[in-house]
Structure formats: structure tokens, C-alpha cells
Amino acid sequence: MATQAERLEIARLSHRFGFGPRPGEFATALKLGVSAYRIEATTVPAIDTGLAVITEPMITDLGKRPSPNTPEVIPFAQAMRAQSLQMVLWWLDRMALSNHGLSERMVWFWHGHWATSIDKINYPLPMFTQNKTLRTYALGNFKEMSRAMINDGALQIWLDGGDSTVKAPNENLSRELMELFILGVNRYSEDDVKALAKVLTGYQINNSSGKVTFNLKRHDPSAVTLLGSSAIFSGESVSDYLVARDDCATFIAERLWYRFISSSQPLPTDSTIKKAFTERNIASAVTALANDVAMRDPNNSLVKAPVEWFISACRALQITPSKLDSSNQLISHLQKLVQVPFSPPNVGGWPTDEAWLSSASAQYRIAFAKWLIKQGDLTPITSLSQNARVTKSADWLGVSAWSNRTQGALRNAVGDPEEFVLLALCSPEYVVSA
């Protein structure tokens, strides 16, 4: 029998480093034990057979928007909508069907880090390309990731990179690169923002394809003084320069801590996570995170963001998101909970914890769960005798422990599997990663 502490740590590994267990997976992990399961959860297999059934959507360059009131504009608008939807469903399917949650989990983390929204980009292709870039480097080297992101069309459009020229440098990308992506707030001066903006002039982006080109005529080639050093930088060399700073290691460790451990407790000053990031290797930092003693501290609970809650329910109920009837209803449920992939609210990314817990979201979560349960596989519950349902359901969902309160509510519903599952999915113990 696993102890309560072991159950808690395994539940956290399952829900935070992946998207929660499918039926039976939590019990298997308990048998493996914490150490072996931690290694499994943080080691990406060469091939993920769970993803074999997913076909990559055809996301194409849709070209210039035809004039309003022309016959061409209708198919154009339909293609925009269809491709944007397919892209969202494709990603949700990957999260739900992956045999190994960490890769998708890290793409999701980086999407919130380099937060770019399709609502300014409009075209799906640049967003799709960005997702692939995040995927390539999700557990790779942060230095390479940053270089790639400076050349990312969606990020450049999002932060007005195309408007930044030697005559009129735009500081948007410059500021966010230091504040939100690489160094963290207050680790640079306003003069540094201006200097970096000069370095980053000259990019031009095609809106529909997201293709980035560099126009020397629009670029300011002069030397700048940035964070104490004077040099002529290129986009790549300036990225390397920022990433090499000690503040970068502090910042990335802080962000990982914030999303995986606690949004209210600060990163300890002597954190092993930062040390593990010395070579800017993301996988090492994530492994250090999974091994951190804070993973065992019962105070470090986190609210599951709506997409995380939805995907964990899909995995428990064996649901493929793109097969839900209908896709539009799915998006509408996610919109009510204010989280749709590719549409973060602003460049700062998704909010955390209490921000997801309003009475309105409680109401919308109940409606969403009701809708999912009708389309899900309830045999993990219906195959059990009524007496066993309350206890066994914690293992099914990867919940470390039901409180007496929740056990009481569940006991009321053991004769009604749909209501039983609804209560379990909407319980504080499932909405929150304990």
C-alpha cells in the first residue's frame, strides 16, 4: 500500500508533468513507486504510439484577405475558421491521447511563456509554425529556443516587430524579450529597452505565411550599450547574450516553479532548478523540478487551468476531443472558462490559481462536465460494485485523497454513475492539484 505522501507525489507528477492518468495508470504508478514513476514521467520515449492515430492538419498560407462583399471573401473566411479550429483540435487531441504527457505539457508551458494570441495574428499558419518551434525546443536548449523565437513570424507580428525600423524603432518586442521571455521584470533599464529595440530593427513579416525576412535598409547597424556591454549585435548574438546572463537562469527557474510548484511561494534562493539550468538545458531543469523537495510539501497546491482540467477529464473518460459532438460546442465551453489554446489573454500568458475560481466558472464547469460525461466511457465506475465506487474513483482520476466532505457527496450518488462522475470531476480535490 502506498502511503498518503507517496499518493500525493505521484498524483502531482501525473497531473502537473502530464495531463492526468487514463484508467488504470494511477494504480500502475503506485505499484512502481515514486522514484521509478518520476523517472518514467520525466523520460520522453523515442516513439509515442498514442499519437499514431492523429493526422496533422493541413494549415496553409491563405494569402491576402479578399475585399469585403466579393465572392472570394466567403471561402477565405471559411478556410480561416476551419483551419484555426482544426489546429486547436489537433493540439487538444495530442494532449489527450499522448502516452507520455510531459512533451505536450512543456509545449503548453512554453505557449504560455512566449504567449502569442491568434486574435492579433488572425492567420492560423504563423501560429501553427510557432507551435512547431515550441515543440522542437520544448525540452531542448533554451539558447536555441530563444534564437528561433526571435525569428518566429507570429511573435514578431504579435509584438509589432515589422513596424520597427531604424527611423522609428518599436520597443514592444525589445521590452517583452527581457521582461517576459528571458530575464524577468526590473532586471534591465529603460535605456536597455531602447538599445535592444535598435538591435531588433529591420525584420519584415508576411502576415499570412508568417515568413520572416530581414531588411538591412530598415535595420540600425550601430553599436549599442546593452546591460553594460557595448557591441554591434545581431538578433542571434543579442539573444545569446541575454540567455547567457545569470538572470536568465533565475528567471526560467522562477517561471517553471510558478507553473509546476506554486504561484504563491517564491522560488528558494538556492534552488537546484536554477543550478540544473546552467547549460540552458530545459530537460535538466524539468527533472530537477520533479525531484525538488517542494513536490512533497502539501502546501504547494495548484488550480488546474481549464484546459488542464478538461484534458485530464478526457483522459479519464477516454474521450478524443476532436470527436466530441460538436467541436463548436467544445470551443464554446472552453471560451466560457476563458481558456482556448492559441488565444492567451495577453503577452503575459494565462492567469493562475484563484483567477480560475469564480462562481461563474463553477457553474460553467458543471455544465461542461455534464456534456462530457454523456460522451465519455463510464465503465471504470459502472464496472465497480456501488460499495467500491467512492474509494476506487480516487485511483481512477489520480486524486491523492477524497476529503470526508467529498466522500459524503459521492456516496449520495453511487447509484447514479453520471451524477457520481460529475461530482467527482467538479470536486475541489479534482479542480485543484492537491
Added chain:
Amino acid sequence: MDTISRRKFLQLTGGAIAAGAAAPLLTLDQIAEAAINRPLALGTPIVVIVTLYGGNDGLNTVIPYKDPIYYSSRPDISYAENTMLPIGEDLALNPGMTGIKSLWDQKKVAIVRGVGYPKPDHSHFSAMAIWQTGSPVSHLSSGWLGRYIDSQPEDPMLAISLGSVLPPLLAGTKRSGSALPLGGLVVPTGTLAIDCQKLSRVSRDDSKLMAAAATSMRNLFSVSSQVAPILKAPAPVAADLPTVNGGNAGGDSNLSQQLDVVAKLIAAGSPTKVWSVSLGGFDTHANEANAQAELLGVVSKSIYKFMSQLKATNRASDVTMMVYSEFGRRVKGNASQGTDHGTSGPVFLIGDKVKGGFYGDQPSLTKLIDGDLAVTTDFRDIYSTILESILVTPAEKILGNWSGRTNFLLGK
């Protein structure tokens, strides 16, 4: 027409609440109780912010109708001169704005012309974020009135937005305004209700966040049937409008419904100093003239009715409204009888305390910047005056060091 609606913007930005600042959702009994037990002191100033989502065409709102360039720049979407409502200085209001014209004639309307901010952004998303955060330079996740909320003693009733999603305008860094859904919350019924109530009880096993999750569900049920006398009661009657069955006829648009609720709650004494209401649909890239006249008609009628309703209460002179949109539109019409995203636009301030008239310079139609109107007044001038002279709060804490002011209030 409506590529970015109010709903969409709120969906996108509704989660944009700084960490730790959960958005409370008010139940009717909370408001009723607060209004009865601790009503706002009579004479306390109240601000009502009206957001027009989509980019309202300022040039077809306050129209330079004597300027031939206006007609030649947009031959398909200019209005006939005899339908416009002249208000002096060679300007006229949109034909749909009869209600606001009447308030203008009563000297209760200040029109600030050419309002915007440096380096205007043409994206709905970014431009609205700039107006709502009050920060053209750096991306803030708090709204300008959210930071006002931060500066005040904690009170979930202090600032209320109509609708289920809180606009970033009212999101603070420590605390946020409250959202009041128009239709109230849909509460589970039957055995599910009993079980959900059981599920949301306090448990000593709960971590802080689990307890918060339980509370959020429990609050769903604290809407009790004996409450809501305030919201169920009829809205105050505007004596100068026709009445049908004891209430005013017409004006059942969404904006009007929102303002009805605001009027009822102001009349009841809700301890609320800031209200936020909104209307979408102003993204008139095509076939603009009729659509905009209709939308501005809704705005104008709703505001006129609201101001009239307030006259039936003892708080009419306490209320000041501000009406704004994220940008104006291009001077030149496009090929679809519409206009593309532009820059500056007029801001309206309306109320008994307002010194009616024009403020700021009308942007010239000959001195365009990349085809757009110049910005002649920074919105922070208006915000500063609202903060200091209405909400009696130092503007510096909220907007930083900003010296401009627009003195649109009487006696100032």
C-alpha cells in the same frame, strides 16, 4: 462586420487578472444586502464607464459637416447634411444621436475631440488593452480603474461590471471589481443541487486553493429566493419618456438592459462608485452608414433613458458617464462602404456635474498622419480628471507622473 465583438474581447482578456486577484461574481443578495445595510452616502460621486467595442468611427459621430474634405474622403458613407444634428463649431452629431443632442442642449455633455495616445495601435486587441490598462507604453495586466480599486479599502461592491466576464478595466493587482451577469447565475437543481451543496461544504482537509474552489461553488447557491427584490422591482421611471404599463417603452437593447440594472442599483443605494457597461459591433469595415447610425442610436437612447431614470432618484447629480471606444477609423472610406481601423476619436462625458461644451482640438482633415487623424488629447488627461476630481484619488498612483488634465467639470 463584427469581427471583434465585445464578447470576444472579454473572452480573450477576461482571464487577464493578476495573480491573487480573483474576480468575485456578485450574487443578488450580496448587492441587496449591501444596498440596504450600507448604502452609498448621498452626494458620493459615481462614475459609469460605457465601452464601445470594435472601434467607433469618430468622424461619423462628431461630424465636421461643413468641411468639403469630409464628403470627398468618404462619399459613400457620409450622411446628408439635413439629417445631421448641428452642435456648433461646424460640427454635428450623427443623425441617430437625438438623445445625446438633447442632453448637449441642456449643457450636460462634454465632447473631448481627437482623443488617443502616442503611436496609436491599429489592433483591436492591443488598442483596447491600452485604453483599459491606461498604459500605452508597457503591457500592464491591471486596468486603470483596477488600480483605483487597489487603492481603496476592500469592498466587492466598489466597482461592478455588468456581464459575466470582468473586463480588464476593473482588474487590479491585488483586488478586482465584481462581475454581475445580466441573467444572474444558472444554479443546478434537484438532487444535483443537494449533492453540489454537499460537495462545496467547508472541509478541514482542504488546502487554501481547494477551499477557494469549494467557496466558488457554494457562492453559486447563496442566491436565495427571498432576495432580489431590488432587481425584480421595476426600474426607476423616466418621467419625460412615454410609459407603458408603468415602465418606459422601447430601448430594450442589451446596453439599455445593462443601464436599467445600474439605475435600479444606484437608486437602491448600492455602495458602488464605478460601474462598467458596454456595447459591441462598431467594427464597421463595410456598409457603415446605416449600421453606425443604428448603433449610435442605441447608445444615445440608452444613455438618455438612463439619465432620465436617475432624475426620479435623489442621486441624479452624483453620476458622471464616460463613453469611449478603442480607436476611431480611417478618414478615407474603403471600397466596401466602410472604414478601416484608425486612430483618435471623441470621448463623451455626460452628467449634471459636467460643464457642457467642446474640449481639445478637432483633428484636421488636411494634416493627416499616414492617412489617420492626429491625436490632440491624451486619454490620460481625462482619466486623471476622473480620478482626482470625481473619485478623489491621486492620479499619480494609478497613471504615474502625468500632468495633463481635461477640466470638464463645473466649478473646476
